[in-house]
Amino acid sequence: MARRPRSPTHAAIPIVNSPSLLLPCLLPWLLGALPAQVDRYELGLRLRAFERRLGAAADGPERHAALGELNRAVQAFFSLDTAAVARAIAAAERALDGGAEDPLRTVADSVQLILDRRLVDAAQPTLPLRLGAAYPIETGWPADLHLEVRLPGDRTPRLDVAVPAVPVTLELPLAAAAPGDQQLEWTLRQGERRLPWRRHGLSLAKAPGPRLERLLAAADAAAAAPRTIETTTLPSLAKMLRTMTLSRREETILPGSRLLDDAEALAAAIAAGSRWHGSDRPGEHWLRLPLGAGASSVRLLAPAVPPGERRPLVLALHGAGGSENLFFDGYGDGAIIAACRQRGWFLVAPRNEMLGGGGDLIALLEAMAERWPIDRDRVLLVGHSMGAAQAVAVAGKHPTRFAAAAALGGGGNPGRAAAIAELPWFVGVGERDFARSQAQALRQKLQGAGAQVEFHEYPSLEHLAIVQFALGDVFAAFDRALAARAAARK
Numbered sequence: 001m002a003r004r005p006r007s008p009t010h011a012a013i014p015i016v017n018s019p020s021l022l023l024p025c026l027l028p029w030l031l032g033a034l035p036a037q038v039d040r041y042e043l044g045l046r047l048r049a050f051e052r053r054l055g056a057a058a059d060g061p062e063r064h065a066a067l068g069e070l071n072r073a074v075q076a077f078f079s080l081d082t083a084a085v086a087r088a089i090a091a092a093e094r095a096l097d098g099g100a101e102d103p104l105r106t107v108a109d110s111v112q113l114i115l116d117r118r119l120v121d122a123a124q125p126t127l128p129l130r131l132g133a134a135y136p137i138e139t140g141w142p143a144d145l146h147l148e149v150r151l152p153g154d155r156t157p158r159l160d161v162a163v164p165a166v167p168v169t170l171e172l173p174l175a176a177a178a179p180g181d182q183q184l185e186w187t188l189r190q191g192e193r194r195l196p197w198r199r200h201g202l203s204l205a206k207a208p209g210p211r212l213e214r215l216l217a218a219a220d221a222a223a224a225a226p227r228t229i230e231t232t233t234l235p236s237l238a239k240m241l242r243t244m245t246l247s248r249r250e251e252t253i254l255p256g257s258r259l260l261d262d263a264e265a266l267a268a269a270i271a272a273g274s275r276w277h278g279s280d281r282p283g284e285h286w287l288r289l290p291l292g293a294g295a296s297s298v299r300l301l302a303p304a305v306p307p308g309e310r311r312p313l314v315l316a317l318h319g320a321g322g323s324e325n326l327f328f329d330g331y332g333d334g335a336i337i338a339a340c341r342q343r344g345w346f347l348v349a350p351r352n353e354m355l356g357g358g359g360d361l362i363a364l365l366e367a368m369a370e371r372w373p374i375d376r377d378r379v380l381l382v383g384h385s386m387g388a389a390q391a392v393a394v395a396g397k398h399p400t401r402f403a404a405a406a407a408l409g410g411g412g413n414p415g416r417a418a419a420i421a422e423l424p425w426f427v428g429v430g431e432r433d434f435a436r437s438q439a440q441a442l443r444q445k446l447q448g449a450g451a452q453v454e455f456h457e458y459p460s461l462e463h464l465a466i467v468q469f470a471l472g473d474v475f476a477a478f479d480r481a482l483a484a485r486a487a488a489r490k
Contacts, residue, residue, distance in 0.1 A: 004202055011110065027286040027362065027424065029481075032109065037359075038041065038082045038083055038085065038086045038112065038134045038135065039082070039249060040082075040251045041250065041252065042086070042114075042134065042252055043082060043085055043086060043089075043110050044251060044252055044329065044330065045198070045200070045253075045370075046084065046086060046089045046227060047073075047089055047330065048088075048329060048330065048333050049093075049198070049199070050070075050089050050092055050093055050331050051323045051330070051331075051332050051465075051468055051484050052333045053093065053096055054066060054067075054070075054092075054242070054332075054465060054468070055332055055333070055335070056346060056469055057096055061364065062095060062096050062097070062098060062099070063096065063460070064230075064460050065095035065099060065186070065211075066093075066095035066096045067087075067092075067432070067460050067462055067465060068091040068095070068432075069088050069091040069092035069095050070088070070089070070092045070462055070465060071432055071462040071463070072084075072088040072091070072466055073085045073088035073089050073092065073464075074462060074463050074464055075089055077321075079431070083134065083135035083136075084135075086109075086134050086135055087109075087110075088404060090106075090109035090110075093109070094385070094397050103139050103140075103142065104142055104188070104190055104193070105195060106137055106139045107137065107139055107141065107142055107188070108187075108195050108260070109134075110133060110134055110135055110136070110137045111131055111132065111133055111134060111166055111188075112131075112132060112133075112134040113129060113130070113131055113186050113198070113200060114129060114130045114132060114149075115127065115128075115129050115184070115200055115202065116128035116130075116247055117244060117245050117246060117247065118200070118201055118202055118203060118244045118250070118254075118256060119203045119205060119208050119241060119244035119245050119256035119257075119260070119456070120203065120204055120205070120208070120251070121204075121205065121206070121207060121208055121209065122174075122176070122179040122204040122205060122206055123206070123207075124174055124481075125173070125174060125175065126171040126172060126173055126174060127171070127172040127174055127202075128170075128171060128172075129149075129167065129169075129170055129171075129172055130167055130169050130170070131147055131163060131167065131170070132164050132166050132167040132168075133166055133167070133169050134342070134388030138475060139211050141164070141165055142190050143190075144162070144190055144191060145162070145163050145164075145188060145189070145190050146160055146161060146162055146163060146188065146189045147159065147160070147161055147163050147170070147186065147187075147188060147189075148160050148186065148187050148188075148189055148192070148194070149172055149184065149185070149186045150184075150185050150186075150197075151177050151178070151182060151184055151185075152178065152182045152183065153178060157488060158172060158173055158177075159172050159173065160189075163188070172184075172469075176203070177204055178204070179204045179205065179206065179257065180203070180204060180205075180257050180258075180490060181201070181202075181203045181255040181256060181257045181258055182201075182202055182203075182204070183199045183200065183201060183202070183253070184199065184200045184201070184202045185197040185198065185199055185200075185364065186198055186199075187362070189321070189340075199253075200253075201253030201254065201255075201256075203244065203254070203255065203256030203257040203258075203260075205256065205260050206256040208241075208260060209245070209258075210336070211264065212238070212241055212242060212260070214267075215234075215237075215238045215241065215260075215263050215264065215267060216238050217240065217399065218234060218238075218267040218270070218271070219234050219235040219237075219238040219239075219267075222235060222267070222270055223235050225270065227290040227295075228290065229275075229277050229287060229288075229289055229290065229367070229371060230266055230269060230270050230275065230276050230277065231270055231290075232288040232289065232290045232295050233266065233277070233286075233287050233288045233289075233409035234263060234267055234270060235288070236267050236286070236287075236288040236297060237259060237262070237263040237266070237286065238263060238412045240254065240259065240286065241256060241259060241260055241263060246312075250328065251323060251325060252329045252341040253321050253327045253329070259286070262285075263278075275369060275371075278371050279302070279305055279371075279372055279373050281302070281304060282302045282303055282304040282305075283301075284299065284300065284301055284302075284328070285299070285300045285302065286298075286299055286300075286324070287299070287300055289364060289367050289368075291360055291363045291364060291367060292360075292363060294360070294475045296350050296351065296364055297323075297324050297347075297350070297351040297362065298324055298348055298349060298350040298351070299324040299325060299327075299328050299349045300346070300347070300348050300368075301328075301337060301340055301341070301346065301347035301348075302346055302372060303340075303341070303344045303345065303346065305344075305372075305373045309373060310373045310374060310375035310378075311328070311344055311345055311346055311373060311374065311378075312345045312346065312374075312375055312377060312378035312379070312403070312478075312482065313345065313346040313347070313348060313365070313368065313369075313374045313375070313378070313379050313380070313381060314336070314340055314341070314345055314346065314347050314348070314380045314381075314382060314478075315348055315349075315350075315365070315379060315380070315381050315382070316336060316347060316348070316349040316382050316383070316387075317349075317352055317382070317384070317386075317387030317388075317390050317391050318349065318352060318383075318384060318385075318386075318387050319384050319386045319409075319410075320385060320386040321379075322352070323351050323397070324349045324350060324351045325349075326349070327347075327349045328347075331384070331467040331468055331471075332465075332467060332468025332469075332471065333473050335467075335468055336382075336471055339471060339472075339475045340477055343475075343479075345380075346368075346374055347440035348364075348368060350364060352386070352390060361390075361394045362394070362398055362401060363414065365379060365401065376401075377401060377403065377485070378403050378482055378485070379401060380402065380403055380404050380405070380406075380478045380481075380482075381394070381402045381404070381405040382405070382407075382408065382474055383406070383407055383408070383410070384408045384410065384466075384478060385408075385409045385410045385435065385463065386408050386410065387410070388407035388408055388410030388411065388412060388435075388439075389407075389410050389411065389412035391406070391407055391412070392405075392407055392410075392411065392412030392414050392442060393412055393413065393414075393415075395414065395420070395423060396412075396413065396414035396417055396420055397415060397417065399417050399419040399420045399423045400419050400422075401484055402423060403424075403425070403478075403481055403482060404423065404424045404425070404477060404478050404481035404482075405423060405424075405425055405426070405444060406425070406426040406428070406470075406474045406477065406478075407425070407426070407427050407428070407439065408427075408428045408429070408440065408465050408466050408467055408470050408474070409428070409429055409430065409433055409435050409439070409464075409466045409467070410429075410433065410435045410438055410442075411437075411438030411439050411440075411441050411442035412438075412442060413445070414442070414445055414449065414451075416444055418447070420446070420449050420450075420451055421449055421450035421451050422451075423451060424451075424452050424475050424477065424480075424481040424484075425446050425451055425452065425453045425454065426453075426454045426456075426477040427439050427442055427443050427446070427454070427455045427456070428455075428456045428457075428458065428466060428470035428473065428474065429456075429457055429458070429466060430457070430458050430460070430461030430462050430463065430465065430466040431457060431458060431459050431460055431461060432460065432461060432462040432463075433461065433462055433463045433466060434463060435463060436457070439455075439457075443455045454473075456470065456473055456479050458470065
């Protein structure tokens, strides 16, 4: 593909949140612009796996100890030490298992599997991959250590090789691999002992190279066309897909095969002068919305909505260093998605590069409501960390545009708008959260303005896990706010 180099779509990093990738903003997708041994994709995978386990863990000394290690990960994130973040997440995982030292697991936690690319031609015979160190350890390398790799449907490992040391470069056979978006799994084995499987995203598509070349040409043409959701989204998708074919990595697991099909259909719609995005396409979408002279990258979950009906929308604002993927893929492994799907609500998470003083957020809501069946009177706002401060700012300036608001792990200034007293608020913070005083100050400001405030301080929680553990209470508060609003209008 002889084209000029193109920059990846996701320049921002996660977290504050999360596999992301977050860390007070969190990590799941972190700091790609800074030199580090562990990139945001790998950190995101690790954090996502940990948050799955954390959400299922019983409240007790093991979880308390794991939260302490997670707090260390947050502090390491702020120090820009991504190797220390990975080490702390590994310690948090061990804490959930009782904290016993395990030399084999120590070695396994210190290594990472790196795929050469994650959007691959389904006809390609092999895929290069590397097993390398994520951070240094003092433990000696175990004897008779094997790497096992499998794809969905494999009854036995597709790759099973001895690993006498790292780094090591290998070739994964792809013969008979099913096309489409799937998750590659890998583990380390010593003798009969096999450690838990870890995951990577892998998309196998038909002739992705020529197809992507045509998409990039269509994206260049779209960039010069009148600005619509379609013409601004296509270049963004094309760049995202190109990133998946390069050794540099995107920040989260992307459904590359599906996105390639979508991008081609989108390009065809643009060529025909028709719309492609809208209420007839439920599901998850990555969009680039034109807003005035600028644009905003957002991730959307759109429910199937019967004709003539409109649904509530949850606007989710991530923390510093995060992106539009954080609420979807981090923060409790995307716990907010299940809550919205259960209720049939829209979920929109913008990349907060454009949030500023909140004016662009209102423009974003209007752009969404013009294309999708969103009830403008039932817009719900939730933010974490820096996103909490942004939620407070925009709700303070435009309180009548929201039915309820939630601030997690942060505070802010709601201003002096008289209508702020009519907006129900949820403020949640962890007992160990460095933003605890900010959340408490926000509660006092809101109560001083006459607003109804539901305040929760969660024992043992720190800055990251607050999102996962508070979301159930947040949505219960949202349900009550919408019910009260409906009752008042009868």
